[in-house]
Amino acid sequence: MKQTKTGPVASSTLDTLRCRLCGTVTEAGPFHVCEECFGPLEVDYDLEGLHGTLSPELIRSRPTNLWRYRELLPIERDPEGGHAVGWTPLLPAPRLGDALGIEDLWIKADSSNHPTQSFKDRVVAIALQRAHEFGISVVGCASTGNLANSVAAQAASAGLEAWIFIPEDLEPEKVVATGVHGARLVRIKGVYDDVNRLCAEVADRFGWGIVNVNLRPYYAEGSKTVGFEIVEQLGWSLPANVVAPMAGGSLITKLEKSFKELEKVGLVAESRTPRLFGTQASGCAPIVNALHAGESRVQPVRKPDTIARSLAIGNPADGPFALRSMLDSGGWGEAVSDDEIVEGIRLLASLEGVFTETAGGVVVAGAARLAREGRFAKGGPTVLCITGNGLKTPNAARATFELGEPIDPRLSEVVRLAEAGQQEPVG
């Protein structure tokens, strides 16, 4: 498809994309880069036109999936798939809140998203719908794991061919949960940034819909539904603080956009600015490093070294925008060690019954640090975005408990264990 510029004019429909840097408007299509300045392209909506047309009652009357916010999503036709994606639980987390010293703490549990247990199911649903609208029949992605799972699964149910590109050293669970769906799985000798670069060439050469490359403007908008749901589940009120993981840095920028859009269309009354907090693993923390150094440029990390593979993006596409989201909202960012990540996974599972992958451990551990530093605004809910499922990174959690030797099936054996644990058997 050829990109056509229409100049820096006002645009307000899904027929066009707008450059986030220079404002140039181009005709909508599977494009993500401005031909004038190489800046990233973004979807443009007529939010003023929507003001007053959406009400809590209207949205409540719709099915509990991410399409309930469809006027604020970049789709033109009735969705073909994704009818079980989104509307994940928002859980009160008082026990974790006590442990971390955070009042009114909540967990947004995308660890139970459908179909592949991560927030990537949202972005993929939008990208595949848009691919369908553009008449694209082969889709793909460059992935740190969760995206691979979701593109493979959703392409399978949509009957699309999928080509998935991953770094060669991904966790075996994420490899299996991709391959099982019948996708073409290509392992690349290199880090995520090598995979991503290759995918940009693949998209150009073959015209496929690479969801996080040439379909990225649409794909990225799917992350807004995390924010829309948090606000709706809090009774159409804005949280005081939100903590998110950062890899490419897209999710945190889209949380900010989601809150602003709900205000613009009149779905929330109060005009609080939720503080946005980004967290990374210290073995790959290009965005947090820039934040702490007071830089607006993000220096790439060449060789990420962390158990949080899903966040191991050394050269984050949305890094500078993520920095702005944190600073403009009055938030902050923190990076945590692998040991802290494991402790974060343990705390969330043992206090709230939610088993998250390493990315969720980063969020919990990051929130612990931010709480100690007194960064959170008081007087409203604090929401931790738990974006992935612990069954995908079981090795990280293995050290959180001791597994005893097997015993013979005799009551005396249990009595022995109970006595060793200084517990009196009852009765």
Ligand SMILES: Cc1ncc(COP(=O)(O)O)c(C=O)c1O
């Ligand atoms: C579980 C999980 N959480 C968070 C992220 C980060 O998202 P973003 O790239 O939008 O910063 C990823 C990205 O791969 C992920 O897999």
Ligand SMILES: [Zn+2]
């Ligand atoms: Zn531009």
